Amino acid sequence: MLQDFRDNLKGSAKIVLVAIIIVPFALFGVDAIFLSGSSVEEAASVNGETITELRLQQSVALQKQQILNRYEDLDPSMINDEQLRGPVMQQLIRQKAVELAAREQGMAIDDKMIYRLLLEVPDFQVEGKFDAQRYEFVLRQMGYTPNSYNKLLRADMLNSQFMQGVSNTGFSTERENQLLASITEQTRDFYYLTIPRAPVLDAISITDEEVESFYESNKDQFMADEQLVVEYLELRPDDLVQEVVVEESVVNDVIEARISAARAKQSRQVAQILLEKQDDGSHLDKISDIQKQLEAGEDFAVLAEQHSEDYSTAEQGGDLGFVQRGDLPESLSVALDSLSVGEVSGPVETDLGVHLVKLLAEKKAELPGRDDIEPGIRRELQRQLALELLPERIEELKDLSYNASSLESVADRLDLTLQITEPFSRNGGDGIAGKPQVITAAFSEPVLEKGLTSEVLDLADDHVVVLSLRERIPSRLKPLAEVRSRIEQILKKERADRQLMERAETLVARVKGGESIEEVAKQESLQWHVNLNTKRFSGKLNEEIRQWVFSLAEPADSAVVSDLALDNGDHVIVSLTRVTEGDFSKLSAEQKHVLSTTVALTAASRDYQAYETLLVEQADIASKY
Incomplete structure (x- = not known):
């Protein structure tokens, strides 16, 4: 009975239980009844096991993001996905070969290890706790289902386990240590x-x-490079905002939802003394006696420890932690609404028994003002509708600009602004002229020699451009x-x-x-x-x-x-x-350990690379890349 009450809590007492229930279901429940497209299309196979196009696309995206994280000033448009496909596929093939070898040797990853790992991932948490909805949302953003992500995680952990097993076999000899020390400590x-x-x-x-x-x-x-001036049309969601109409009812619904969400974040720290109901009504006499002791100045936490029959919280003075509305039975929430911090309620009955609750503290969230958030919400909704309209407008731009004699007429039809670049060379220029796609298109034969408009160029997921030549400035000798x-x-x-x-x-x-x-x-x-x-x-x-x-x-x-x-x-x-020359014998114990470990790890790494190469050479591999 008391466990039923604790299961209703969304605080720290509940998170582990919820995770045990929800995570396995999310990981191993029904994934998708019908799969099609890149999710099942084979890009490569290793010993009969498929590497899908989707897996390759996800790995390319990850590799691209890692490059951008490493080189923060790098223009994303300079990274060509097609150039990454080959190297990334080779890495996936090596990983698959290692995974199969590990499985053949009886290696496996315990489900509980995966659960524990997921519970600790910050991106899957809300206010420091694993959240199933957040977990599924993040996976969707990355292009995974719970099942496919579980398989990926299991494979990565298995490969790491396998690599560690091989690496742990590395060792160093006294002679190797002496030789390395003679060089490094020279x-x-x-x-x-x-x-x-x-x-x-x-x-x-x-x-x-x-x-x-x-x-x-x-x-x-001292020759100046040939330069071009191009005119161009850009199409982005912001260019379509004026075309969309947001219904006021939708704006109001979102505003109310934001305010309700902020209100829901208000939390209260609550302590309780709980007595189970007795058929003879003796629990009422006991609760009355506890009330008298409280009125006499007795400490609530001490009395909870002595009398509360919720044994999981009694040792903490009845402290339930911070709870939000909906975490507790409604009758308790109503009782708490009438309390100030430090006050104790009268007896409150629930299905679990009779409670005395004390309000220990409050965390009041700042509720946003309607007038403050309305402009931002309206802009968000307008942009969302503009994003939905963007594919249609892009198709119109493609149709109108194809073989167009001038982009000016296209601009008029689509109500876009015709823009003109400053002169730029094949090395690029300022603004949009610095984009590799723009430079390539501008100096292409159709645009440069035949005077045609370019194809519609994708500069980003929500940003396209089409251009045509306005002026060609030939190479010239710079004046002295x-x-x-x-x-x-x-x-x-x-x-x-x-x-x-x-x-x-x-x-x-x-x-x-x-x-x-x-x-x-x-x-x-x-x-x-x-x-x-x-x-x-x-x-x-x-x-x-x-x-x-x-x-x-x-x-x-x-x-x-x-x-x-x-x-x-x-x-x-x-x-x-x-x-x-360096002398190994004169090193401290710590220095000797570091040096010998370095020798061992270097040897182990070399051995692992050789073993991995052998696995790939012996594998039956078919790949499109």
Whole structure:
């Protein structure tokens, strides 16, 4: 009986029980009676098991999103789905081959492990708790059903288990550890001085004759690319908002729903003392006695612990946690409505018994004002209707623009604004001229040579454009005045680099002749540095210098002297005096563990890759890609 009451709660006490009931049903219940299209169309097969077109599409979309997450400034339109299909399919084939091998060897994933994982996924939670509706909504957005997502999750976990099993077989020998330590823990002693390029550049003057001579001899370097100006029509949902009409009744319904949803988020922290009903009515006498003790100042939590027969909450002083309207029987909700924080109700009867409830705290959600949310809701509904209208308008745009002599008439028919780009080259330009699809279409033969309008181009799911050539600006030689500064920089850099190289060769010869880096640097008024016991992976040294120093051969009878031109134009002269090999025996216990683990993991990774390749080579594979 008491369990029935607790099952009605939507707080923390209920979530595990609900998950146990709902999640298995969602995962293993009826998926779809009829499946068609990409969901079952075969893109590849591995040992008779199908990889569907839908699975490939989902994996391509995921790969694309991972690329965009890694390179935040990358234009999504620059990623071609077709170019991703081949590599992604190869990865899916490898995963399928591993999955089949794991299953053949008796590996499996326990259902409970999947349940626990799903319960912990933040995207499937509402206010920190797993929510079945949220779970199904997110899956739909990703293009999965509960059943297909379960299969994917199970396969990924199985592959991870298999890979971990192989990787755990990796080991390292004492000799391997010593060899790696001799390299990774190696230290080098060296001196170096720097010849900066900036002062040399500042001291160089370039004459007008030199600039003009270079310009005349290298005109091909100063040709401006061919440029185009195109006119275009864009079609997006925002362009169709004026065409749609939102019924006021729909706006009102959504407003009321938003306000109701906000109101539903109000919650109250409640504690209770519950007594089961007795045939002789003794529970009423007991509840009356508890009331008297409360009136006398006794603590509600202490009395709940002593007397409440809801044993799951009694130890917590009767605390039910935060609940929302609908979580409790209606009679209890009504009683709570009349209480202020800290007050206790009179006896309230439900099917479970007699209750005393105390209001411990309230979380009042801010209810949105109707006037505040109405404009935004109206815009949302208008955009939704515009989205529904968009496919129809796109078809009209395709029909009207096909073989159109001018986009101006198309703009008039569809009430769109004809726009014009700034000149742009094959490298792109500003705004829409920076889109790869636009650049490709503009410089295509039909548009550029035949003067036709382009096809309707998809720039995004809800954004299309059609264009035609307005002006073609041929390649031309840029005037000297436009490129003078660039030529001066080229000539200065060339002259400075020659001077720096000559000076570096002279100073290297002096150091090889017996002078020290310190002596040469002081005589030449240059900065110098000494680095002792420098490790291969030291982060305190310029990366270019460190890599160069550790690429030099070990010195024999004398120091190894060399010069290096840095990316910034400076020259560095290095004198390597000593190399000390790393000693595994001198490492701390923690360092030894890390190094040996690295060796083992490297070997295991190599073994796994080889094993995975073997599985693929031995598999019966058929693929469209």
